[in-house]
Amino acid sequence: MSSRREFIQGTAGVCAAAWLSSAAVLAEPSAQEEEVLRWVDPRIGTGGHGHCYPGASVPFGAVQLSPDTFNDGWDWCAGYHVSDSSIMGFSHTHLSGTGCGDLLDFLVMAGTGPAKIVPGTREKPEDGYRSRFSHEDEVATPGYYSVLLKDYQVRAELSATERAGIHRYTFPASDEAYLILDLQHAYLDDGKPTVVSSELKRIGPDTFTGGRVTKAWGNGRHAYFSMQLSKAPTRVVYYSDDKEVPAGALEGKNLKCVMYFKTKAQETILVKTGISGVSAEAAGKNVKAEIPAWNFEKVRSDARAKWSRQIGKIQVTSANEAHKRVFYTALYHMSLGPTLFDDVDGTYRGMDQQMHTLPAGRHNYTTFSAWDTYRAAHPAYTLIETERVPDFVNTLIRMAAESPQGMPVWPLQGCETGTMTGYHSAAIISEAINKGFKGIDEQLAYQVMMKRAMVDNYRGLGYYRKMNYIPADLEDESVSKTFEYCYDDWAIAHVSKKLGKSDDAALLVKRSTNYKNYFDPSVGFMRPKLQDASFTTPFNPIDMGHMKKWRDYTESNAWQTTFAVQHDPAGLIALFGGREPFLAKLDELFTTASTLPADAPPDIAGMVGQYAHGNEPSHHIAYLYVYAGAPHKTQARVRSLMETMYSPNPDGMQGNEDVGQMSAWFLLSALGFYPVDAVSGNYILGSPLFEHATVNVGGGKKLEIEVKRSDPAHAYIQAFSLNGEPQQKAWFHHSDIAQGGKLSFQMGPEPNLTFGAAPEVVPPSLTL
Incomplete structure (x- = not known):
């Protein structure tokens, strides 16, 4: 498998310690950190081909508790599309902006009246347990989602911790209120079920456990759950292959149960679900550790505090509200992956399908869309996620050592999907090592990378x-x-x-x-x-x-x-015969006809000439002008792309979000720079969008970005200073700002044709 489109065709003590550790970091966010959340809109990217979900999560969390409106087709890779008018239910895992679909684990749906055990269709939701809904009744904010299920008059609310989700359903008065748990529900493979095996067991009056193995994008993926209800059902009916079966420990490919209740008007029933890639028992420890009490509002407020801290890492000043909505939502989307893939006791399922235990304080991750994210998302993490970077990188190194398939390409919850070309876990690992991050197993990294490069x-x-x-x-x-x-x-x-x-x-x-x-x-x-x-x-x-x-x-x-040469633009320019013919060809890329052949994949989107901003191979190209001594052309083009390729709307992305890469391009470009060659640590100047920005680069240190101009439309750099020193070069190195610093831009309405133009100040190429 090479391309995404081809695919579409511990103990109680440990638990308590984990809970205390999690709670300890939830100090009240500052007013500035809290204020920025108002600009985050999770609905951005849920339309068009963005493939985003609107539900509840915490930064880099294992749980993404979100509504599913459909579970098949390219535009439902995240289980949701804004064009739909009915909801199947709420599942606990989702992919953010990928071009392939999977997950959607452990669907829960609420209803009243005679329960149906099939979802029904979007065309006729009344044939199943689906419910119609209105976007006017949706609330989507970081860490919280709510919607009214109109057919049942049930209000559903969702929130999450790292490894657990919490639901709150507010029912009308009913003698036939119910919750459905559907273990067959998953992302389909061309309309066909992908569950290989599943198990379901009631281990107490209010507690259900189980798990399943699926064969979809991730072949042989294991997922487990432990689900507890705040109210014990009056009765439970179990189904296998949609036929009623006696209670007991059930096994099969298509297991469901309906949990019935008698409810008073406005009565709430809560559901707590822990998930794990290891076992149902581990999932139970996760939920006990992270949601010990029946307190929905605490989970919600804690999730909000975590998002306030996360989004508040960058503060920007601008009168343009649309730009701020796109920017802060981009930071939000960048913080949805990679996703945590370990339990509270440090155990995780490796790429060898064996269980491994991490040293205390370390974490394991998954959902690395490396072909996309090595370009800008991971470089951005080296600025704002400095504490997580060693764990991201050591995870990839462990994967390479544990996996029968070697270097990770696109790993998903213990499975190697093999999606896309190259093996860009190498780029992510090498970038962090080259930037001097400590605590990375460099010897093992070298060993596994050289095996792929020289032997495999x-x-x-x-x-x-x-x-x-x-x-x-x-x-x-x-x-x-x-x-x-x-x-x-x-x-x-x-x-x-x-x-x-x-x-x-x-x-x-x-x-x-x-x-x-x-x-x-x-x-x-x-x-x-x-x-x-x-x-x-x-x-x-x-x-x-x-x-x-x-x-x-x-x-x-x-x-x-x-133009897909990131590390040696000088060599590419020489192939064309020098600056002028190269610049002419680069100009032509953006001005030629946007015609594509009939067999072109839909990923090639956001066309400007033959430049395709909706797909990652184009993302660095507008910055190549700087290597040919024409940074003003980069400035004009980047400003245009920021204005035209993004908007604060559901269809506000011109391509798949791809676990943060589309957003990272905008975020870094809006700050005024971009890593054409991420591994080198060099950043190329573009055109800063905001008047001022402060970036928390970790350890209490900050990068300040100051932009002086008389009109927000002024896109051209007249002068640039780095840490107080005037510069003639239109680039700088990661080491210049890693410990904090200051970038100062003087902008104007017309190009400065001398800035960054001299051959001796262009960014280096092919230089270790």
Whole structure:
């Protein structure tokens, strides 16, 4: 599997300690931190092709308790789309903005009257347990979601901790109030159920436990739960394959139960659910540790406090409310993944499907959309998530060591999905090591990365090592794979150098220029090559590939891939014959027709010419002008993209959110800089959107960004100072701001054609 679109076609003592530890960090947020939450709108990205969910979570939490309106089809990868008018129920795990669907574990639905045990359809919700709803009756804020189930007149409210969710259902007076637990509900595979096995057991009057194994995007994924009700049901009816069965320990592929109650008007019933990738018993410990009391409002307020702290890490000043809504919601979306994947006692399910236990104070994560997030999301985490970065990175290193499939590509809850090209966990690991983060197992990182780079026969790497390119008639997506391997070689070279492996570093740096073997000067594009070293024919730069069997590019074409060189822009510029022809070609990318062939994947979206902002291979391209001495062109283009590719609406993203990457592009660009080559630690200047920003970079240190201009529309840098020193270069290094600092911009209405233009001040390329 290479592309997303192809897929679519402990003990009580430990528990108490974990709870106290969690509670200890919930000091009251400052007024500034609390104020920024008003600008966060979880509904952004729930329409269009954003693939976002509106429900309740905490920063980087394992639980995402959210409504499901449908569980099949590309635009329902997160289980929800704003176009729908009925709700199936509320499940505990969701993916944020991915181009593939999975999860939606342990659906709970409330109702009154005779209970139906199938969900029904969007067209006829009355045929099942679905309920109609109105967006006017929805409330979605960080850590809280509420909606009125109109068909039953039941108000549903949701909140969450790291490993547990809490529901509050307010019922009307009814002798037939009920809650349904549907263990078959999951993201479907082309309309087909994905549950391989499940189990359900009642272990007390008010407590149900179980779990399941699914075969979807994550093949063989384990998920477990422990669910407790604030009121014991008057009776429970169990179903297997939609047929009523006697009570007991149930096993099967399609298990459900209906829990009946008699309710008074405005009576509330609460549901607490712990989840785990290890066992139902572990899930029970998680919920006991994190939600020990029947106090919905405490969980909600604690979740809000956590979000106030998280979103308050960056303070911006602007009169433009739309910009602030997009910005702070971007920070919110960036904080939904990677997601926690361990229990309160430190146990987690590894990529080897074995149980492992972490040292005290360390954490394990999952949901690394690495092909996307290595570009801007993880670089942003090295600024604002400095305490989490070592855990993110050590998780990836452990995954590589534990997994039969080696270096993680797109890991999801103990499964390797193998989605997308390259193995950019290497870039994430190497970036953190190169930026000097402590507590990372550098020796093991080097070992697992070098095994992939030098030994593994993985997706064309054998050809890449032997021939210095991948033949298009022997391997699918050959051009993109070569480019991705070039960048991963570049990443690993940094770790090799740091560990004194100079020969390895030199070899990897040289090999990272293999991209040059695809350049055809006669057409001015990166063009697929056959095993006889000839270029493919015929050639059209908008095509996905030269044959129907497979594509030559990954979610892109020759236009976008030609500029997909992040670590060596100087080498790319030289291929074109220097600055002027390169700039002309780059201008043409943005001005040529946006025509795409019929077989183009929908991920190629947000078109400006053949630039596709809705998909990640384009994200660095507008910043390449700086490497050719024309930073004013970057400034104009980046400002335009910020204004046109994002809006504070449900359809306000031009592509999939992709676990934070679409948002990270906006967030960093709005602050005024972007990491074209994340591993190097260099940031390239763009056009700051706000008048002032303060970024908490950890340890009580802050980065201050000051922007002086007489009109907010002024997009061009007239002068730039770094930590009080005037600069002629339109870039700086992570080390300049990692301990805090100050960026000062003087902006104007017209380009400063001399700033950043001299050859000696352009950003470095291919320099360790």
